[in-house]
Amino acid sequence: MRALLVLAALPLLAAERRVDPTFLHRYVPDVREQPSDVTTSTCHYKPIFGAGDSQAKVPHGIARFGEITVDAGGDCQPVTYPAEEQAWVILDGNGTIDYAGEKLAVRKHDFLYVSPSIRHAISTSSGARIIVIGFNLGSALIPAVVKPAIANFDEVKWQTVSGHPDSVLYQLLMGGESSTRDKIAAGRVLTSLFIMEFEPGGTNFPHHHEMEEEIYLVLDGSGDMVADGGMDGVEGRHPARAGDAYFFRLNCTVGFYASKSPGPKARILAVRSRYPFSKEPD
Numbered sequence: 001m002r003a004l005l006v007l008a009a010l011p012l013l014a015a016e017r018r019v020d021p022t023f024l025h026r027y028v029p030d031v032r033e034q035p036s037d038v039t040t041s042t043c044h045y046k047p048i049f050g051a052g053d054s055q056a057k058v059p060h061g062i063a064r065f066g067e068i069t070v071d072a073g074g075d076c077q078p079v080t081y082p083a084e085e086q087a088w089v090i091l092d093g094n095g096t097i098d099y100a101g102e103k104l105a106v107r108k109h110d111f112l113y114v115s116p117s118i119r120h121a122i123s124t125s126s127g128a129r130i131i132v133i134g135f136n137l138g139s140a141l142i143p144a145v146v147k148p149a150i151a152n153f154d155e156v157k158w159q160t161v162s163g164h165p166d167s168v169l170y171q172l173l174m175g176g177e178s179s180t181r182d183k184i185a186a187g188r189v190l191t192s193l194f195i196m197e198f199e200p201g202g203t204n205f206p207h208h209h210e211m212e213e214e215i216y217l218v219l220d221g222s223g224d225m226v227a228d229g230g231m232d233g234v235e236g237r238h239p240a241r242a243g244d245a246y247f248f249r250l251n252c253t254v255g256f257y258a259s260k261s262p263g264p265k266a267r268i269l270a271v272r273s274r275y276p277f278s279k280e281p282d
Helices: 002-016
Strands: 023-027 043-050 062-070 084-093 095-099 102-106 110-114 120-123 128-136 149-152 168-176 184-187 190-198 212-220 222-229 235-241 244-248 254-258 267-274
Touching: 023 043, 023 222, 043 244, 062 120, 062 212, 062 244, 062 267, 084 095, 084 184, 084 190, 102 110, 110 168, 110 184, 128 190, 128 267, 149 184, 184 190, 190 254, 212 222, 212 254, 222 244, 235 244, 235 254
Parallel strands: 168 184
Antiparallel strands: 023 244, 043 062, 062 128, 084 110, 084 128, 095 102, 095 120, 110 149, 168 190, 190 267, 212 244, 212 267, 222 235, 222 254
């Protein structure tokens, strides 16, 4: 009798078991603020992917991807992450970042690399909105980089990238330590932080990455986001607008087709990072 009950329950257990998704989608204006280690009464955090999100276990190399909003006259709690490197992008506003005791004035469109083990925080007199991206370093002991690496993406040239159509231009903001093409070369797990701008009807041509996770955040414009596809080679296309964010697992088909309709050009903030492959078989 007990065996029959177990057999009868198996289909229910199978139905309840969830398979990890190939990609995730969030519309940032709809993401709810959550308390985090940086939040205060004047510092607010939206967990888009990773830490704080309901599907935080889906990304592996990416520890967090979120939006910090600081009120005018506000400040955030100082934090230190010994096993996490971060990239910050100031989308709006200005302020002061305390980086290991050094005060750094930051303004709209600044981006910076935050080394592991560095105590850091931001304050602002006028308000600011920041995208924060953290990357898991695992058990590796990485020495702290005390000298901050900071630049402004308005001063980064637009260029084409080999293997992608000329209908999309790139600003190569940040790459790995050995990068020779990015404005800042600092990442260990982070491999590329960049902005794409598309001509109307333009595309970066759908593709995939065998060893990297990736995130796209639509900053302006609209079009179709490509996420995954079938064995017939047909891409999964999803209408996308400013505020849409997508996380792509490694080997997921990823790409974008810009709208041909009148309006602002589509621009996307994108980041790729190494997948932490296990040394042990599953």
